[in-house]
Amino acid sequence: MMRLGRIERYVLGQQLKALGVALAIIAALVMLIDFVEVSRGLNSDGELSGFKVLSLIAVKSPSVIVQLLPFVFLFGTLGAFVSLNRRSELIAMRAAGVSAWRFVLPAAACAFILGIVTVTTIAPLAAWGDSIWQSERGRIGGGGSATEEAQPVWLREGDDNRQMIIRGERQDRTTGQLIDATFFIYSITPDGERRFTERIDAKTANLTAGRWRLTDVVGGQGGQQAVRYATLDLPSDLADEEAFQQFERPQSLSIWSLPGQTHRIKSAGFASTAYDLRFQQLLATPLMFAAMSILAAAFSLRLMRLGDMARMAVSAVVLGFGFFFVNQFSAAMGSAEVIPAFLAAWLPAILTALAALTLLFYTEDG
Structure with missing residues (x-):
């Protein structure tokens, strides 16, 4: 196991502080947008109390925040390393013979571990909240039982x-x-x-x-x-307690529930591409977080006295957005079964990691 020195622990501390600030800013923006959406949509007649609106936002926003976490690691890591550079702390480290790999790789490893925690703990809670939000939106928006009873029911089973x-x-x-x-x-x-x-x-x-x-x-x-x-x-091989349940959205299922739901959908004879894609995307999340951290660090290593730091920071943000849209495009291709779900989920993370490592090699080792 790699033993962290004082420098690595200091850099990790600065990164975690910056990640907390970035998370707070993005979460505040998401919750503000959700507040406007809920207030103008479901609460247009003023029938919901303020506490009910806040509770709906509390279960709706986490799923959106989890989707934007790659930007948290991009902006947070970029802010941490740019701050270290502006205070000439990176210059002192490099002048003392400390390689950039000594503080970039621990930052990437920290992002990878946080990605695992997100997938196994935070994302399931966000998925649970999203399922509550979907049911509450249908109930408040008029999707009551009378409407559901009038709709035809389709089932499929066999071997x-x-x-x-x-x-x-x-x-x-x-x-x-x-x-x-x-x-x-x-x-x-x-x-x-x-x-x-x-x-x-x-x-x-x-x-x-x-x-x-x-x-x-x-x-x-x-x-x-x-x-x-x-x-x-x-x-019949259908379980009577599950046969008439509507299949939940992939975003409303945790990584622990997706394999069982996918098996149930396949057994019923329906396509499970969206669920396979979601499962693979969750598995690729830690790699995406680590790649975003390396990308942000590589763009912020340029010495302040050489100039162009602002241009480099903006380039990192633009490139991060570019990889995010590549991720969305790849997901659309996977959903349409143009490319396999495994490739659609892992290709953006791998490309981001390769681009970040290439830039870091070029910046550090020439």
């Missing part, structure tokens, strides 16, 4: 041999039954082709104990006469 697509005209919230349900049953051929085999219409469909209990049923296979049943049971 490699049989697939079943289920449509309910509506769902009775008191009993959990599907009303006016239709079951489209397909068989899977050995070459993977899906062929329609049967359609079943039922007045009600109730999911309990691993089976669908249908009442007032009319069923028929292709080319055959329809048959009526008073009741009919169909096997």
